[in-house]
Amino acid sequence: MKRYLLSTLTLSLLAAFANAADNAPASTATAAKSGIETQYIDPTVRAQDDFFEYLNGKWLKTAEIPADKSSWGTFMKLRDDTTPQLRAIIEADQQAKAKPGTDARKIGDLYASFMDENKLEALGTKPLAGELQRIRTLKDKKGVPALVAHLAKIGVATPYGIGVAQDAKASTRYATYIRQGGLGMPDRDYYLKLDDKRMAGIRAKYETHVATILGLAGEKDAAAKAKAIVAFETRLAEVQWNRVELRDPNKGYNKMSVAELSTLAPDYDWKSALAAAGVGNKADYVIVGQPSYVTGFNKVLNDTDLETVKAYFQWQLLREYSPYLSKGFVDANFDFYGTMLTGVTENRPRWKRAVSTVEGALGEALGREYVAKYFPPERKARMDALVKNVLAAYKESIDGLDWMGAATKKEAQAKLATFNPKIGYPNKWRDYTKLAVKPDDLAGNVMRASTFAYNRNINKLGTPIDREEWGMTPQTINAYYNSRLNEIVFPAAILQPPFFNAEADDAVNYGAIGAVIGHEIGHGFDDKGSQSDGEGNLRNWWTKEDEARFKAKTDMLVKQYDAFEPVPGYHVNGALTLGENIGDNSGLAIAYKAYKISLHGQPAPVIDGLTGDQRFFMGFGQVWRSKMRDEAAINQVKTDPHSPGQFRANGTLRNQAAFYEAFGIKEGDKMYLKPEDRVTIW
Structure with a gap:
């Protein structure tokens, strides 16, 4: 039902850009930093042959995947930076010894039940008897x-x-x-x-x-x-x-x-x-x-x-x-699901696993405290403006599409007009009153939390639709599109560096956050989202002719991604990843248009020897900086609708005409696709 991307970053960016472009003097842009981490560029690789390797090559050669991770990169690092913040909140709740029954007390007690290893060793399998x-x-x-x-x-x-x-x-x-x-x-x-x-x-x-x-x-x-x-x-x-x-x-x-x-x-x-x-x-x-x-x-x-x-x-x-049992169970579970399936050689520290357990059971209660400490109200306001800016770019683009007829364009505009952005955190927080938590009963706590969530879901039957509900917590490093509610959702935690850099020039931010915002909106018009209307109902609102033209484009995209091979013998599944690949393709194209609009007809400054267009595409390429263990990569191509990072970068860029102009891509270069082989959707 929900579509996820690691795309929360999108929000902050555009809003900040819109404000900066409209309100700041022209000299501000030239004084800004490029935002491009040029120290990672590998000069031995041509941008025209492998843009991902060129832009991130030195990092790829020197960065090591932590022993307790299956992959490492921009998104994972941000998650790793956020986890200690959550730990500090949880431990403060423990020390405060809040009144029994309060969310703060439940958070502290659940964490304590996970951290009491001696208790768990003594219990063995008794909690499951x-x-x-x-x-x-x-x-x-x-x-x-x-x-x-x-x-x-x-x-x-x-x-x-x-x-x-x-x-x-x-x-x-x-x-x-x-x-x-x-x-x-x-x-x-x-x-x-x-x-x-x-x-x-x-x-x-x-x-x-x-x-x-x-x-x-x-x-x-x-x-x-x-x-x-x-x-x-x-x-x-x-x-x-x-x-x-x-x-x-x-x-x-x-x-x-x-x-x-x-x-x-x-x-x-x-x-x-x-x-x-x-x-x-x-x-x-x-x-x-x-x-x-x-x-x-x-x-x-x-x-x-x-x-x-x-x-x-x-x-x-x-x-x-x-x-949630004794060490023998924990270690055996990790040996298969960690090491065998993803190549991870070391389990996460116990406190990190405890934080994850608290998030799974009391995610919004913890998120409420996280937002109060780390997400100021003014940032949410900036995000609101940013999303509106990208939606405006989509509105303009729909009217100019040469493959979509007038009747379908009218329906597309109607759907776009009903998009509901949710930014930062819910307007209505989840009520955990009925969830009982004990400081010495870890397995029981997990069972009660699961039952609480299960009943909450089942009890929706026969009630009005809850349009305020969130499918992610505010501290999640991600974003999603929900076709049933026709909403795009951007949690607070992703709206921070390295994805949104307030000190950087507009170009890099549009290429990074802007493309992610565009990606989530694009899910409403991908191969799945396009089958639902603005009310969230499965309904074919396309003419047969437009549907055929759209499918011809997406069939080309499937073939492109089928050819990618992250591990020898294991190819990306172009059909499985189609929706996300459409989102990347659409999101970057729309973000580029939004960036051009923000310039108000003025030339972009050259910073660090890089043009505005070059910084825009480099900003996009930086977002996907990552490396992954082979076991995890195989797991991903088998199960994940997202393509591996290097293909999200290169696969998207080589379909963008402006990218060819920015970096002088010519026939014979490995990044080159003939114009008739490029997929241009927006």
Whole structure:
């Protein structure tokens, strides 16, 4: 439902630029810094051959990925800089010994429960004893629907998920959704691509890991049970849709009655499942994401013996809660999910993991304190102005598109006019009154927090749409577009250096933050977002001719990104990453137009020997400075709709005509694409 980019940076930039351009004397721009970190430029690489390597080459050669990270770069560094700020807030809440029941007390108590390692060592698996017993005493498969519902409430992965969200074709009401799930590895490819030696090796290690965790929990015949569990998950993977199929919002919208749902899986008691999930009679219809998966799950469950089913649910419980148990579980969990899957060699310090746990449970309570300390009101006002500036550039651009006809342009303008920007933090903070937190019960705290979040979601059914809700906390280094609410959301934490530099010239900021703002707006017109209207409803508002012209452009983009190969033998999936690649392409093009508008017809100053256009594109290239371990890169191309950083930079730039002019790109250069091969959307 939500579209994420690491793009929060966008906001501050444009607003600041708009104000500076309109109010400052001309000499201010020439006095400003370029904002380009020229110390990282590698003079041995031609900008015309590999712009990303040229701009960031010295950094790429010298920077080391921290032992507890799978990647390192601008976004990750900002997150690393923000985490100590959050820790200071949390520890201050601890020391203050606030009144019981207050958010501050809950924050401090949850953090304390995570940091008490001695307590956790003494407890072992006792915190899960009741849950394990619930699973072990399952008498028959008729009890599976109730067990699935219970485990889902405490955050455990199950073969399907029941949740509540806006109805994609009736966005003024909430509906019940059923989606596929239940795998312990990141994607179906990890189970099914056995001709890939790396994938086959990971699967073998996964089976060993499952056996290790079961053994730590005292399970007999752990190896045999692990083998059966992996076979069960493989069967689930075989009937699941792949990630490209899941991107199609219309294919994934299958509205039906509960009776119709039952015909998909006649041996499964869906009425009981919905009642146990908490929707019960409130769900007069359901929206099934993958009907064939529901049928496939029914068969897999029928074909699997009860002992394997119970072992599977025990494993999923232990997998979810291993990070909150004794050291043996924590280390084993990290060995597979950290080292094996992402190449990380060292777990994060315990205090950082504790901060993340607090954010997951009490994110807005912590965010409220973060905003009060680190996000002054005037910054929010500047962001408001910036977003308006980029929206204005989109409005102007729509009218000038040569591939979109008048009827579609009218619809596009209507949608653009209804965009709702949310900047910094929510207008209405989440109420955590009903969440109980104890300073000596970590696993219990996590269960109660998961149940609190689950109930909050389920209880939306039958209520008015909450248009004030945020899908990210203010301290998140990211941003997103939500098609159901037609909103673009930019949390506070991203609106700071290095993405917005108040002392820098406008060009670099438009190239960085401006492009990110444009990216998020662009999601409303990408291959998925363009299927929804301004009210948030799935509706085709394109003429057939315009739709065909748009698809011709995006098909070209898919082919371009399919050719990128971050790790030998592993290519970017152009279809999976299409929406984000459209966002990058559109966002940079719009930001460039906004930058030109800000100059009011005057020439841009030359700073550090660089023209305004050069600084603009270098500002964009700097944003994606990053490096990644091979294991993490493979995981990304298998599961992530975002392309790796170097391809977000080079892949976007080589489609921009102004980039060719700024750096003299000519035929024969590696960054060169023939004009007819370039994808220009905006």
